[in-house]
Amino acid sequence: MLKAVILIGGPQKGTRFRPLSFEVPKPLFPVAGVPMLQHHIEACSKLPNMKEILLIGFYQPNEELNRFLSCAQQDFKISIRYLQEYAALGTGGGIYHFRDQILSGSPEAFFVMNADVCSEFPLPEMLDFQKEHGDAYSFVILGTTANRKQSLNYGCIVENEQTDEVLHYVEKPSTFVSDIINCGIYLFTPEIFQHIGTVFQKNQQDMLLEEQSNGWHRAEVIRLEQDIFTALAGQGKLYVYKTDRFWSQIKSAGSAIYASRLYLNQYHTTHPERLATNREGGPKTRGHVYIHPTANIDPTAVLGPNVSIGTGVTIGAGVRVRESIILHGATLQDHSCVLNSIVGWGSTIGKWARVEGTPSDPNPNDPYAKIDSETLFRDGKLTPSITILGCNVNIPSEVIILNSIVLPHKDLNRSFKNQIIL
Amino acid sequence: MKALILVGGYGTRLRPLTLTVPKPLVEFCNKPILLHQVEALVKAGVRHVILAVSYMSELLEREMRAQEQRLGIKISLSHEKEPLGTAGPLALARELLTDNEEPFFVLNSDVICDFPFEDMLRFHQQHGREGTIVVTKVEEPSKYGVVVYEGDTGRIHRFVEKPQVFVSNKINAGMYIFSPAMLRRIQVRIDANTISEKHCHFIWNFQKYIYFFNCFWMDIGQPKDFLTGMCMYLQSVRQQAPERLRTGPGFLGNVLVDPTAVIGENCTIGPNVTIGAGVVLEDGVRVKRCTVLKGAHIRSHSWLESCIVGWSSSVGQWVRMENVTVLGEDVIVNDELYINGANVLPHKSIADSVPEPRIIM
DSSP states (O other): EEEEEEEEEOOOOGGTTTTTGSSGGGSSSSSSTEEHHHHHHHHHTTTTTEEEEEEEOOOOOHHHHHHHHHHHHHHTTEEEEEEEEESOOOHHHHHTTTHHHHHOOOOEEEEETTTEEEOOOHHHHHHHHHHHHHOTTTTTEEEEEHHHHHHHSEEEEEEOOOBEEEEEEEEEEEOOOOSSSEEEEEETTTTHHHHHHHHHHHHHHHHHHHHOOTTOTTTTOOIIIIIIHHHHHTTTTTEEEEOOOOOEOSSSSHHHHHHHHHHHHHHHOOOGGGEEEEOOSEHHHHEEEEEEEOOOOTTTEEEOEEEOOOTTTEETTTTTEESSEETOOOOOOOOEESSSSOTTTOOOTTTTTTEOOOOOOTTTTOOOOOOOOOOOEEEEEEEEEEEOOOOTTTEHHHHHOEEEEEEESSSSOEEEOOOOEO | EEEEEESSOOOGGGGTTTGTTTTSSSTTEEEEHHHHHHHHHHTTOOOOEEESSSOOOHHHHHHHHHHHHHTEEEEEEEOOOOOOTTHHHHEEEHHHHOSSSOOEEEEETEEOOOOOOOHHHHHHHHHHSSSSEEEOSSOOOSSEEEEEEEETTOOOOEEEESSSSSSSSSSEEEEEOHHHHTTOOOOOOOOOTBBBBGGOOOOOOOOEEEEEEESSSEESSHHHHHHHHHHHHHHHHHHHHHSOOOOOOTTTEEEOTTTTTTEEEEEEEESSSEEETEEOOTTOOOOSSSEOOOOOOOOOOOOOEEEEEEOOOOOOOTEEESEEEEOOOOOEEOTEEEESSSEEEETTTSOOOOSSSSOOO
C-alpha cells in the first residue's frame, strides 16, 4: 500500500509568486489549465496501490483549498486530506509531526513531493528503482542534471555511478559540487522517521543548552535537505534515481508560464482532450493551447503557442495571445496583444492595448539549463521579466504595459514600462 | 519673377527618408515638399525657379523637368560644389538673379506654411527698400535664428542664432524678398575657382524690412517637426478646403487619404494622419499622428502613433510603433513587435522589438 505527501507550504512561503499569490494559494495556481497540485495528484492516483494523498502545509483553511480538495476527491476517487501545521515546520518537520497519520494503514513506502515543482513524475520508475537498490528500507531522491553554474541554486547530489548511492549532499553550495540536482520528489519508507526523530532529539538538546528560546528556531523545524539528506549521504541508505524527463521549479510567475509549456507539451500523450484544436467558428491556434470550455473567444483571435485560457474569459476580435496565462473572468478587448504575461482574474485589457513581458526561459541550446529565479532588481533597476496583472486590473485602450507588475484592483490610465505599480 | 530656393545638401536630418530620395522630393501630406513651395510661388507670379543645391541628384533633375512642363515655368539648378551656407548660393546664382531689376524671392526649402508670397510682394513694393525678411513667432525660439527688431519701424537690431537664453520669440522664417541691388553688395573673394563659405561676407547692412507672418509655420527638416508640421498643415486644410479630408466612420479629426489607398474594416484612422498612394491598411488597424508614404502596407490589428512609414515598407500584424519611429524605404517589421522611437535605414528587416529609441542600420 502506498501513500503520497505533498508539501504545500504556506502564505509566508512563495513570496516570489506575488502578486498572484495574494488571490490564491500558490499550489492552487493554474498551470496548463489546472491547479498546480492537480498535476501531482493525477500522477499519484495513477499508481494502483496509492491509497491516500496527504497535503501538509500551514495555510489556514480557506474556501479555494476546501473546494479543490472536494473536487479532487470526487474526480480521482481517492482519499485526499489537508493536514495543517501549527507553524512552519520545514520540509522534514511537517512530515515528522504527522508521522502517525502518514503511517496509519502501514504503507510500505510513501512519496513526498514539493508542490512547486513541475515534473513528468516518474513514480512507477522510482518504485521499481527502489526495489532494485539497497535494502527494503532505502530512500530514493529523484535527481536530474543541471548545468554547472545553475546547480549552485539547488540541492547537489554526488552519486556513486555504479550503485547510484548518494555519497554526498549539499544544499545550494557556494562552489561547484555536482551537476546532479535534487528535484524535490522523494520515495521514503517508514524508517525515515527514525532518522528525523534523531535529528529532532538532537535539536531539542541543543535548544536546552541555549540561554533563551528564540521563537524562530524551534526544535521541531527540520529541513529534509540540510538536516536529513546531508547526514544520510554515504551511509548506504540514500539513493538517487536520475531522470532526463522534463522538470522545473515553479518559484516565480515567469516559471509558471514555462511550466505551463512543459505540461501542455505533455498533454499530447496524457490529455489530448485538453489541447485546443483549430475548428470552425473557433479562434486560430498555434502550438499548444488550453481553452476552458466556458471561455468566449472571437474566431478572428489568434492564440498560442503556450497559452492557457481560464474559465469565463472573453476574448474579442483580432486579439493575439502568446506565451501567456489568462486567468478566470478576464476580458481582452478587440485587437489587443498579450505576450509573455499573466493576466489576473477579472482583469480587463482595452482595445489595441499591448501587455508584454520578457520571457526568462532557460537557454534552449543547453539541454540541462534550468529556468533562472532572477532577483526582482538588478543594478537598481527592475529586471525585465514576465508582466503580471493582479486580479481586477484595468488596462485602458491603446497603451503599452511592458515588463511591469501591477498589483490587484488597480485602474491604470497610461502606459508603463519596467515598473511595479502599487 | 524669380525665386531662389535653398535646397542645400543631403538632408541628413531627415534620414533615413533622404537616403532614398532627395529631401525636396519627400512627400509632405502627399505632395513633394518642394512642390508645396513651387506651386505657391507660381501662384504669386513666379515664372523662374532656381534651386540652389549642393548635392546634385538625377532624381531631382528629372522631377524638375517634369514640373517645368506641368507648371509651364522654368526651373534651373545652381550647383554648389561644396556647401556654401545661406549667402553663397545667392552669390553663385547672382547672374541668373540679376538679369533684370525685379525683386526675387529667396526661400529655405524646409519651410512649410501658409505661404504669404503675394502679400510679401505687395509689402515689399510698398516699402521700396532693398529687402524684406519674414519673421514668425514660435514657442521654442532657441532652435532657430532669432531676429531682434523694432516692432513699429521694422528696423533690425541684430540676429542671434539659436540663443541659449531667451532673447525674443520672433525668428527668421526662412523667406525673403531681395532686390538685385542688394546682391551686388555681397563681396565674394574667389579662391581657386571655388566660392567657399569662409570667403563670403554677407553684409546685413542693407535696408531691410520685417514682414511679420502670423499663420502656421514649421521647419520640417527633421522627423519630429515633420509630424508637427503635418498636423498644422492638415488643420489649415480643414479650414480652407475641408472637402480634401476624409471623413466618416472610423476616421477621427484631420485625415488625408490618397484615392488609391485601401483601408480595411474596423480601422480607426486619425487624428492627423496622411495616407499616401497605393497604401494598404488591413483590418483593425489604428493609426494616429502618422505619415504613411506611398506603397506601404500595414497589416492587421497594428497600432501606430507619431510615426513615418517609408515607401513600400511593410508593418506586420499586432505591431505597436510609437514615439517618432521612422522607417526608411522598403523596411519590413515582423509581426507582434514593439517599436519605440526607432530610426530604421532602408531595406532593413526588423525581427526583434526595439523597446528604447535607437537607430537601426
